[in-house]
Amino acid sequence: MLQEIVSELHPIRYKDLPLLGIPKEQALKTINLIIPKKPPSAFLWNTLEFLEPTDKQAPRSVVYVSLGSVANVDEKVSTEMAWGLANSNQPFLWVVRPGSVQGFEWFEFLPEGLVSQLKMRGLIVKWAPQKEVLAHSAVGGFWSHCGWNSTLESMFEGVPMLCQPFEFDQKVNCRYLSYVWKIGVEIVVERGEIEDAIRRVLVGKKGEEMKQRAMEIQEKVKVAVCHGGSSHNSLEAFVDYILSL
Template sequence: METAKQTEIPKPRRIVLVPCPYQGHITPMLQLASFLHSVAGFSITIAHTRFNSPNPSNFPHFQFVYLDDGIPEKEAIPTDLIAVLLELNVNCRDSFKAEMRKLMAVEPEDSSEVIAGVIHDEIMFFCEEIASDLKLRSFILRTTAAVTSLARMALVSLNDEGMDPIPKLHPLRFKDLPISLTTDFTGYSKLMKKTYNMETPTTAKAIIWNTMEWLEDSIMAKIENKSTVPIFPIGPLHRIVSAQTSVLKEDFDCLSWLDEQADNVVIYVAIGSIASYNEKAFGEMAWGLANSQQPFLWVVQPGAIHGSEWIEALPKDFLEAIGGRGYIVKWAPQKQVLAHRAVGGFWSHCGWNSSMESLSEGVPMLCSPCFGDQKVNARYLSYVWRVGIQLENGLEREEIEKGIRRLMVGEESKEMRERTKDFKEKIEAYVLKVKDQCYSHTYLAELVSLLKSS
C-alpha cells in the first residue's frame, strides 16, 4: 500500500538588496527591505559599500555584507558625482560576486533557505550582469519620479542641441533637465545608457518604482507601453513601512524647539545630504531667512559650506538679528519635522524622497534644486502640481525673502496649502486602502508574489 506523499513545504527565501550609497537612494531601499522582511517574511541581506554605510544595529534582523568601493571618506560630498558613481560600478564588481558566491555556497539545494533574487538600485547596474552570470534573478529599484527617467533618456538623445522647451517633454524646459552643468556629459551619457539599458536589453525580471501610479499616470502609461518587463509603482515607501534609514545622526532636540512655536509658522530648510555651497551663497541664504521674519529650522550639514567645518561662515550679526527665531542643526529627523504642527513650509532641494514626504504631510515647498532629478521634481512641484514655488534666479537674499513670504503668508500661500492638503488626503486614503486590504490586490502583493515564485 502506497503512502500519501507529504505536501512539500516551500523553503524560506532570502533577498539580497544593493543600495546606491547616498542617502536619497539608501532610504527607499532600506524601506523596501523592511517591508519585505516584516510583512512578506523574507530574510534580508544588504550588500553595501563601507562608504556611507547605515548602522547595522538599526536593522538587527538583516545580514550586512560589505563591498570594496575604493571611495575615500572625503568623497561624502563629491565634486563630480557622476565620476564617483561610474567608479563604484567598477570597484564593487569583484567583491559583490565573491559575496554572492559565499551566500550561494552555504545554501545548497537541501538547505532550508534559497536566494529569491537580487534587488539593486538602478545606478548599481553592475549587479544585473553578475546576477545573470550566477543564474539569479535581478530586479531594479528606481528611486526617482517616473518623469525623471523620460527626461534622462531624452537628454542623452538630444546630444548637443539646446532646445527650450524640450520636444515631447512639456512642461520641462532645457534648464529643468536632470544634469549638473559641471558634469562631463560623456560620463553622464555613459551612466544613463547603462542605467536605462539603452545599449543592451535588460535581463531584470521587473522594475520597482518608489512612486504612485495616480501621481504620474500619463508618464507611467508611456513607460509601461515601452517596457519589456513588469513595472511595480509601490510608493510612497516611507508611508507603507517605518524604518530608521538615516546614515547621519539626527538631532531630535529640534522637535522640542518646534513645540514652542505656533502652528504653520516655521519654514524648515534642508537642502539635501550632498549639496554644497560657497560662503557667498550661504550668506545670501542666511539673510534671506532673517529678512523674511519667519521662524525657521535650518539643517546645515558639516562640510557643506566650502572652507568651513560647520556654520563659521554665517554672516556677522546674523545670530543677533534672528534672536530665538531660528534653530540650526547638523541633521534633523525629517519625517517627524514635516509632520509637526508648527511647520508650514519646506525649503528643499526637491530630492524625490523629500518631495514625497512633504506631499504626504501637506507641507508646501520652496524649491531650490541643485542638480539631477531635483530640477525635474522642482518643475513638477511648482508648475504642474502647484504645491511649491521655485527660486528661478539662484540664491539671492531678495528672492529668497520674497519666496518665503509667498510660501508662508497671504492668499497665494493659502491656496497652495489647500492643494497640498488634497495631496496629503489622497496619499493617506491610498495607504489606508493598501493596509486595510493587507496589501492584497496591490502592486506590492504582485511584487511579493513574483519574488516568491520559482
Template sequence: MEENQRLFLMASPLQGHITPLLHLADILFSKGFSITIVHTLFNSPDPASYPHFDFRSISDGLSQTEASTLDAVHLTDLINVRCRNPLRDLLAAALSQCRQRVPCFIADAALHFTQTVCDELKLPRLVLRTGAASSFLVFASFPLLRQKGYLPVQESRLEEPVVDLPPLKVKDLPKFPSQDPEAFYKLVCRFVEECKASSGVIWNTFEELESSALTKLRQDLSVPMYPIGPFHKHCLTGSTSSTSLLTPDKSCMSWLDTQERRSVVYVSFGSIAAISEAEFLEIACGLANSKQPFLWVVRPGLIHGSEWLEPLPSGFLENLGGRGYIVKWAPQEQVLSHPAVGAFWTHNGWNSTLESICEGVPMICMPCFADQKVNAKYASDVWKVGVHLQNKLERGEVEKTIKKLMVGDEVNEIRENAFNLKEKASVCLKQGGSSYNFLDSLVSDIFSLESSTSKAH
C-alpha cells in the same frame, strides 16, 4: 506565507539611496521574507539598527581618496566595476549554502552591473528605482534628447520648452557636476537599459501622483511595474531606527513645540549638496529679513571651505531673539509632520519631496543637480504644491519667496493642493488602495519567480 524565502537586496551607497532600500527591506520583511542586505564597505549601514536583517559586506576596492570624492557619478562608476566579482562570489556561495529559497535579487537601478551577475547565476533581478517615475522618464529619453540637440544643456537655450517632455524646459533637464560630463550620460543610458532586462521595477512613488509617467514607462520598459510608495509611510513590523548616516539633533523638536502653527520655514538641502560662502550668507540674510521663524539644517561640509557656521555674521542668531534655530542634521520626517512647520525649503531630492508631499507641507524648490530639477518642476508646475526660487540666490529673492509661500495671496491654494496630495498618499496605502494592491502583486510575483531559481540551485 512560507517561512523559507530569503531576499537579497543591495543599495547604491549614498544616503538618498540607502534610506529607501532599507524601507523596502522592512516592507518585505513585514510580508514574511527573510532579508539579507548586501552592502559596500563605503557608507555601510549600521547592522545594530536592524537586528532582524542579515548584513553581508563586499569589497568595493575604493581608496580613501576615491571614497571621499564629491563626484557621485564617478563613485557609482567605480562601484559598478569593482563590486562585480565580489558580489558574484558572495551570491554564488549564498545560493549554494542557503537552506531557504532565494527567489530574486533586488538592486538599486544605479548598480547596473548586478544584472550581468544575476544573469550568470540564473537569478531573477528586480530593480529598485529610488527616484520619481517622472525623472526616470526623462532619463529614458536621454538618447532622443541628445539627438534633438537638447543635451548637453546649453546656456543659450535654458528657457526653451522640451517639446517631447512637457512641461519641462531645457533648464529643468538633469545635469550632474562631474569631472567627466559624458560619464553621467553613459551611466543613465546604461541603467535604463538594464532596467529593461530586469524582471520588474519597484518604485518609491504612487499611481495617483505619477500616473502619466508610469503609463508611458510601462510601454517603454515592457517589464512589470510596482509603484508601492511612499515607502516610509507603510505600517511596518520591523525597525523604527533611523536610516540616516548622520545623527539627527532632536533638540530642534522642543524648539518647534514653542512655535505657532504653520509659522516655521524648515530649510534642508540634503546629504550631498554644497553651496558657496556667498550663497550661504544670502540665505541667512533672506531668512532673517523674512521675519518668519526658521529651522535650518547646516550640515558640516554644506559650505565650500567652511567647517560649519564660521561665515555667519557675529551675533546673527542672538539678534533674531529665538526666531531661528540651526542644527547639523534633523529628524526630517518628524520635523515635517510637526504642526509648526509651514513650508519646506528643499533641494528636491526625491526622498525629501515625497516626505513633504506625505505631510502636506508646501515647498520652496531650489534643485541643485540630477533628477532634483525635474522633481522641482513637477512640485511647482504640475502638482502645484510649491514655488520655485527663481533667478539668482539673493537675499531679496529669498525673502520674497518665503513671504509668497507663508503669507502671500497664493498660499491657500498651494496649501489646499498639498493637503489633497497628502490625502491621496495616505489612501493609496490602505486596503484596496493602489500601492496596497501593487505590493500584493509584487509579493505574489516574487513567489512565481522563485520556481525557476529553486530548480537552478
C-alpha cells in the same frame, strides 16, 4: 534656450533635465558622496531637541530648511540663504550639515551680526528628524533640494515646498511641484527673492491656497499607500514578481 519646453516632455524645460551640463567626473564624485565615510550624525542628537523649540510657534509659521545629505553649496549661496531667512521675519529650523558648505566645517563664515539675527528668529542644527519635523503642526513650509524622498515626505504631511534643486531628478521634481501641482515655489538664490518666496508660501492668500492644494494631494497620497491603493498594489505586484523568479 534653457527656459524652453522640451518637445514631447511638457512641462519640462531644458534646464530641468537631469545632469544638464554636469561633467561625468563631477557626477561620479557626487554619487560617491552617498557612501558614508563616518557614522551618521543622527546618532548624536536627541530628536525632541529640534521639535520642542517650535512648540511656542503659531501653527504653520515655521520654515524648515534642509538640502539633503549630498548637496554641497558655496559660501555665497549659503550667505544669501541666511539673509533671506533673517529678512523674512519667519521662524525657521535650518539644517546645515557639517561640511556641506564648501571650505567650511559648519556656518562659521557668516558675519557675527547676521548670526545674532538668525538666533533671534530660529535655530540652526546639524541634523533633524525630518519626518517628525514635517509632521509638526508649527511647520508651514519645507525649503528643500527636491530629492524624491524629501518630496514624498513633504507631500505625505501636506507641507508646501520652497524648491532649490541641484542635480539628478531634483529639477524635474521642482518643475512639477511649482508648475504642475502648484504646491511649491522655485527659489532664486538672492536674499530679496528668498524673502519674497518664504512669505508667499507661509503668509497671505497665496500661501493659504498652496496649503489647501498640498492638503488635497496629502489625501491622495495617503489613499495610494493604504491597502488597495495604487502604491500598495504596485508594491505587492513587485514583490510577487520577485518571488516568482
